[in-house]
Amino acid sequence: MKAKNSSLKSGFILRLIIPLLCFMTVEAILSYFITWHYVDTAYDRWLLDSARSLVQEIKVKNHKARVELPASALEMFKWDEADKTYFKIISAEQGVIAGDAFVPESFDPKADWSQPIFFNETIYDESVRVVSMLIQRPEINEKVFVHVAETLNKRRAMMRDILIADLLPQSILVLLTGFYIVTGVKRGLKPLHKLADEIAQRSPRDLSPIAETYVFSEVRCLTDTINDLLTRLACAIAAQQRFIANAAHQLRTPLAGLKLQAERAMREDDLAAMRPALVQIQTSANRATHLITQLLVLAKAEPVEGMHRLQAVNLAALAREVCIDWTPKALQKKMSLSFDTQTDTLFLKADEILLKELLANLLDNAISYGNEHGTIGVKVYCQPSITLMVEDDGCGIAETELDKVFERFYRPANSSGEGCGLGLAIIKEIADLHHAQISLARVNAAGGLRVEVRFCE
Ligand SMILES: Nc1ncnc2c1ncn2[C@@H]1O[C@H](COP(=O)(O)OP(=O)(O)OP(=O)(O)O)[C@@H](O)[C@H]1O
Ligand SMILES: [Mg+2]
Incomplete structure (x- = not known):
């Protein structure tokens, strides 16, 4: 079966670079979620501070909640370069006391109102983060809720900045590592190419061992194996040459006899005088036939791969x-x-x-x-x-x-x-x-x- 033609170099590079890219992707995904969590926590605290500042503005009149926000205070509250802020103060009895009625509320029946509640919603198709608080004071006879919503632009900008700060150096590092791997693998495989060139440039008669100039043990192991094969090949070729020389020598004897006796027979005129020479010719021919038969059998018995079907x-x-x-x-x-x-x-x-x-x-x-x-x-x-x-x-x-x-x-x-x-x-x-x-x-x-x-x- 013919082995699939694949490159050792690409094999090494793929085995090193694919895991590197996988690690980087996993790291990027993890970084994204962790960064999102911390950015959310930080901005939620700000949002909560805004909601608390609103709570300060709730006054009590006749045991009822009242909010009288001056326009300047309202402007200050809503002022933000990047995001839009909305709020709503609502009481169970009076309805919306102040702010924008469209600010979403949490309708989660399992909500624990002892803590501020944060959730994501949309206002006019724009995503917002909302914090809702329940205000209960002894002097107010009703439940008052404060809801503050803010668009997510600052959070997104912060996420982007942190991710760029995290991913950019990492990408540069991966690029540098990839470059180092590619050049390292190329340099590492250089001795193999050198060895291949050295073997390719040899003459077919040159069975001398490959010089032990290679430093790496893996290449040395290969050259040792090739040298071992060359030694065995040289022995086999020498044995083959000895065998051919012997066979030629053995064949020459009966053929020389044949020639000599044929010349002798040709010098005679009558059959009786020729007979001894003819007997010798027959003997030499028999010897040559026997030798050739034995040589053929020996050639047939040679252990050649795939030739003998047992x-x-x-x-x-x-x-x-x-x-x-x-x-x-x-x-x-x-x-x-x-x-x-x-x-x-x-x-x-x-x-x-x-x-x-x-x-x-x-x-x-x-x-x-x-x-x-x-x-x-x-x-x-x-x-x-x-x-x-x-x-x-x-x-x-x-x-x-x-x-x-x-x-x-x-x-x-x-x-x-x-x-x-x-x-x-x-x-x-x-x-x-x-x-x-x-x-x-x-x-x-x-x-x-x-x-x-x-x-x-
Ligand atoms: N059965 C035997 N009894 C005595 N000597 C034997 C016997 N078989 C082989 N030999 C000896 O071993 C030698 C080698 O035997 P081998 O069969 O290899 O060659 P050969 O008989 O001389 O020639 P070939 O078999 O090629 O015609 C023989 O020359 C012979 O001296
Ligand atoms: Mg014999």
């Missing part, structure tokens, strides 16, 4: 089939080839063709290096784990050679036959692909080789 394979049936195919070859050397299995169905996840190649190479070795008139036993069993076993009664492999025989093109000095030293390397490669373990052991004191391939399910 599916359920009946190991017992597969081993029986391969043994039947190889019986004629064993009989040529007068060997008996037996097959034994604990059960006829023994399924495991495998690549069927490669598994056949594995057993074919084991049988080829048993026939090539086993005793004439000897016996070869192939066994499949599932306890303690699924195992394929091939044993012969030949000379076996010396203890000191056991590790080396799995190397490509390696043949012990005393090896007989025309092999090219790839069989066990192929077997190992296929076993590794199936996560199987191989063990080589002597059959008994007289010799023989037992090869066990144990599959871990």
Whole structure:
């Protein structure tokens, strides 16, 4: 699956700037409500003072409330540059004693009149803040209410000033922080760009490690991983080159033989004289064919991602089939080839063709290096784990050679036959692909080789 193409830089910036903006928004909303509360409280106190100054003007005449406000006092009361002020003094018996009848009153039945009551209303579609007070004096026989209303211009102006004073420095701070984050992230990611440039400018042949000039541990960790990969890649390429050189060398021998013998045959006139050269040509061609076949099998067994589809394979049936195919070859050397299995169905996840190649190479070795008139036993069993076993009664492999025989093109000095030293390397490669373990052991004191391939399910 192709990974979504996203930038580390934008990822960092978004992760830092979005929370910053969220914090700022929450802070602005909180500031708004807190400021509103304090502005309201401050101006409510002023409004209450105005209402109290009106209360001073209530006089008593015949146990009734009277208000006689001179025009100058009324003007002073109402004078305000920013807001309009309205008032109403009303008694339960006389109705409006003074002021504007349209000033709203609180009709809240649960209102507690022992305290001044503040509420918001509108006068001529304009929002006002109203304070209402109940005046009860022993010398007045009736309830008198004082209502004072004021428009909200001063409050709004004060709110605006406080919010600007609060938000302006904050916005500048956020802008500066954002700028610092963007440039900081850019600078922080510079080593990565430098590293990418350095790798991009390399020649494909340059597998030398990246210089350890990077200060940041994260980038160092990346360069260390890349260096580790480069080292492994260099080893793999060196092994590949060794393998190609060996394969070329191995192929050159039978091809040189072919050429030589063909030249020799061409110098002869009659068929009888040509025959020895033709036999040599056949031998060289067989060797070349065998080598090429082994090389192809080895290439097929290479662990390439997605190339091998492992599916359920009946190991017992597969081993029986391969043994039947190889019986004629064993009989040529007068060997008996037996097959034994604990059960006829023994399924495991495998690549069927490669598994056949594995057993074919084991049988080829048993026939090539086993005793004439000897016996070869192939066994499949599932306890303690699924195992394929091939044993012969030949000379076996010396203890000191056991590790080396799995190397490509390696043949012990005393090896007989025309092999090219790839069989066990192929077997190992296929076993590794199936996560199987191989063990080589002597059959008994007289010799023989037992090869066990144990599959871990
Ligand atoms: N069953 C065996 N008995 C004795 N020696 C063996 C046996 N199997 C392998 N060997 C030894 O291990 C060596 C390596 O075996 P391997 O199968 O890898 O190569 P090869 O048989 O020489 O060539 P190839 O299999 O590629 O034709 C052989 O040359 C042989 O000396
Ligand atoms: Mg072999």
